[in-house]
Amino acid sequence: MGRLNDDAPVDTSKSSKAATNRTSDAYDERSIQLLEGLDAVRKRPGMYIGGTGPAGLHHLVWELIDNAVDEAAAGHANLVEVTLHRDGSVEVGDNGRGIPIGRKDGKRTALEIVFTELHAGGKFGGGAYSASGGLHGVGASVVNALAEKLIVEVDREGQTHRLSFVDRVPGRIDAKGRFTAGSALEKVRKVPEKRTGTRVRFWPDLDLFDPGLAIDPALVAEHAALVCFLVPGLKVRVIDKRSGGTTEEFVAKGGLADLVAMHPGVPVTEVITLHGTGSFEEKVPVEGRMTVVERTVTVDAALRWTSGYDSRIDSFVNTIPTPDGGTHVSGFDRALTRVCNDLIVKDNRKLAKFAKSGKDRAEKADVQEGLVAAVKVTFPEPQFKGQTKQELGTPQIQSIAYEVVRDGLANWLEGGGRKSHINALRDKVTSAIVNRVQAKAALDARRKAANISSAGRPDKLADSRRHGMDSELLIVEGDSAAGPAKAGRNAETMAVLPLRGKVVNASKSTMKQVIDNAEAQALFAAIGAGSGHDFDLDQARYGRIIILCDADVDGSHIRCLLLTLMYHYMRPLLEAGRVFAAQPPLYTVKVGDDTVHALSDEDKERLTQELVRGGRKAENLQWVRFKGLGEMDTEELAVTCLDAETRILRRITMDDAHEAAAAADLFETLMGNDVARRRKYLLDNSELVDREILDV
Numbered sequence: 001m002g003r004l005n006d007d008a009p010v011d012t013s014k015s016s017k018a019a020t021n022r023t024s025d026a027y028d029e030r031s032i033q034l035l036e037g038l039d040a041v042r043k044r045p046g047m048y049i050g051g052t053g054p055a056g057l058h059h060l061v062w063e064l065i066d067n068a069v070d071e072a073a074a075g076h077a078n079l080v081e082v083t084l085h086r087d088g089s090v091e092v093g094d095n096g097r098g099i100p101i102g103r104k105d106g107k108r109t110a111l112e113i114v115f116t117e118l119h120a121g122g123k124f125g126g127g128a129y130s131a132s133g134g135l136h137g138v139g140a141s142v143v144n145a146l147a148e149k150l151i152v153e154v155d156r157e158g159q160t161h162r163l164s165f166v167d168r169v170p171g172r173i174d175a176k177g178r179f180t181a182g183s184a185l186e187k188v189r190k191v192p193e194k195r196t197g198t199r200v201r202f203w204p205d206l207d208l209f210d211p212g213l214a215i216d217p218a219l220v221a222e223h224a225a226l227v228c229f230l231v232p233g234l235k236v237r238v239i240d241k242r243s244g245g246t247t248e249e250f251v252a253k254g255g256l257a258d259l260v261a262m263h264p265g266v267p268v269t270e271v272i273t274l275h276g277t278g279s280f281e282e283k284v285p286v287e288g289r290m291t292v293v294e295r296t297v298t299v300d301a302a303l304r305w306t307s308g309y310d311s312r313i314d315s316f317v318n319t320i321p322t323p324d325g326g327t328h329v330s331g332f333d334r335a336l337t338r339v340c341n342d343l344i345v346k347d348n349r350k351l352a353k354f355a356k357s358g359k360d361r362a363e364k365a366d367v368q369e370g371l372v373a374a375v376k377v378t379f380p381e382p383q384f385k386g387q388t389k390q391e392l393g394t395p396q397i398q399s400i401a402y403e404v405v406r407d408g409l410a411n412w413l414e415g416g417g418r419k420s421h422i423n424a425l426r427d428k429v430t431s432a433i434v435n436r437v438q439a440k441a442a443l444d445a446r447r448k449a450a451n452i453s454s455a456g457r458p459d460k461l462a463d464s465r466r467h468g469m470d471s472e473l474l475i476v477e478g479d480s481a482a483g484p485a486k487a488g489r490n491a492e493t494m495a496v497l498p499l500r501g502k503v504v505n506a507s508k509s510t511m512k513q514v515i516d517n518a519e520a521q522a523l524f525a526a527i528g529a530g531s532g533h534d535f536d537l538d539q540a541r542y543g544r545i546i547i548l549c550d551a552d553v554d555g556s557h558i559r560c561l562l563l564t565l566m567y568h569y570m571r572p573l574l575e576a577g578r579v580f581a582a583q584p585p586l587y588t589v590k591v592g593d594d595t596v597h598a599l600s601d602e603d604k605e606r607l608t609q610e611l612v613r614g615g616r617k618a619e620n621l622q623w624v625r626f627k628g629l630g631e632m633d634t635e636e637l638a639v640t641c642l643d644a645e646t647r648i649l650r651r652i653t654m655d656d657a658h659e660a661a662a663a664a665d666l667f668e669t670l671m672g673n674d675v676a677r678r679r680k681y682l683l684d685n686s687e688l689v690d691r692e693i694l695d696v
Helices: 014-021 039-043 054-073 110-116 139-145 217-227 256-261 327-344 349-355 397-416 419-452 478-488 511-516 518-527 553-569 571-575 601-614 634-642 654-671 675-684
Strands: 079-084 090-094 147-156 159-166 169-173 179-181 186-190 197-204 235-240 246-251 272-286 289-305 312-317 371-378 468-477 494-499 542-548 579-582 587-591 594-598 649-651
Touching: 039 139, 054 079, 054 090, 054 139, 054 197, 054 217, 079 217, 110 139, 110 147, 110 159, 110 169, 139 147, 139 197, 217 235, 217 246, 256 289, 256 371, 272 397, 289 397, 289 419, 312 327, 327 371, 327 397, 327 419, 349 419, 371 397, 419 511, 468 478, 468 518, 468 553, 478 494, 478 634, 494 518, 511 518, 511 553, 518 553, 542 553, 553 571, 553 579, 553 654, 571 654, 587 601, 594 601
Parallel strands: 079 235, 312 371, 468 494, 468 542, 542 579
Antiparallel strands: 079 090, 090 197, 147 159, 147 197, 159 169, 159 186, 169 179, 235 246, 272 289, 289 371, 579 649, 587 594
């Protein structure tokens, strides 16, 4: 802050007093700003694209793809091309009717208005599109608003017409890259009279987005693969010129049924397709007056149950994916639960013991265990919650979707479906109910037992005297390693929890199986923050969780199982970066008065090469291989794994947890009790073995 100078002259003029009286908190007519044209979009981009992160940047591409798919859904196009150019621009084209090029207000063409005016388009009155995804009329103009340059070409009337925008100003760009403002369309080339279509290429203004962002080809391909299921027979082509011109092509003649069928899960039922219509009335402004209009709604759904536990429901409104669901998904959920309770689990003998307590009814999670589904509703002028159209808000759709799905699924269960598939579904839903009820009972019992005990901590936990962000929980493999760890730790801030049994594979187990696993429960109780959806990171008793396992195959297996358990039931620990793996040495060698440790065979070879440079002979280096942490004395374990000054820790990320889950499954295949599963794996992968190196 500056310092007042008592000797400085004072300006007592009226203008000075007015300026002094008007502070930064003043609120008068001069505080009101009018944002004209596309300035509102650039001022508050989050209102229109959901944010300035990766999702917002990619939403610009989705807006253009959605417009092209609308043309296909209306029956005027069968090809959409998305091209990722090397200069960072993205081009979306279709062979639809082409944006109109006639003059709308005597000066500007309809093409210019679409890209420069908010709420301008052909999807308001239902004339050009009976049911489309772009209802707000801001998609194309928002893309232009957030682009530093945009070029649109339209094939109509035997000509390719081009209009360029630089900083949202329309005009043309000559061969030397010079820009001239103007509303006149440039006629680029002649085309056959019957050829029509639109191509939009834009360069996003990256200054408006988070630093370092770029269009992700994988996300574009995923979105393209998804939208092709909305219009059976539509071909969506993605050309990535950034990676050498690779081309991917997507087409689905079966629509939503193909989307469900392509899921990799093991099927329990066939793909069930449901179709129906309904109608509702709503008041909308027509020529300035509120008028009651009738809306016709078409509901399409495809679903199949698989042997897994996770569910996936893709939902759509017209041609728009709705990742946050909405009223159509709510109706779908209600119908599934109602029908399953009425026709699948009612009077089920396996659930009779739960009937007295009223726990024999299926809940949403029970019914949707292993479910793969796609739900689409088609109707004019849907109401979305926000411009990004992530969630449907039209209230009347819930009851219509409910009735169509309820009636269709009931027909399948009462004779339309195969009996073996219906029985398999009945068994799956019944098992889900039983597992949920038993798991909750077991969890309640354990919570009660923990509350009765003095601390509710595992007996085998050697706790630290202090807790909080500066404390650590060391998870060690077996009692043999626990002894040196307890002796070498700093008991003020380090707790030790030995594992004495096998940790459950959380990715292949039910919640009940996880809760019943003694090692999993010991870990939950030691950390003290709950598990699953109830896990509260703020309640965790330790700032760091350190996995300390042997540097061998068994140690890797246990580490993978622990990470898989944390990923499924204590994920916030991983997301916060509070899980670490200690790096115990595999080899040690005495060199004079010094002890050298090697973490792996490769590390041992590297260190050997360094140690022999001074004339020392390699054969004189007596490397000792540790069979496990239990072979280390207290000092060795403290130096290599416990002392913060000398140990090596590796922070575990979410990617590591994903890889651990896959590795845990492979360990189970190769080291488990299922001989047939192991034999099949070995036969399937036998061609990967180099027979020349086998000692047989």
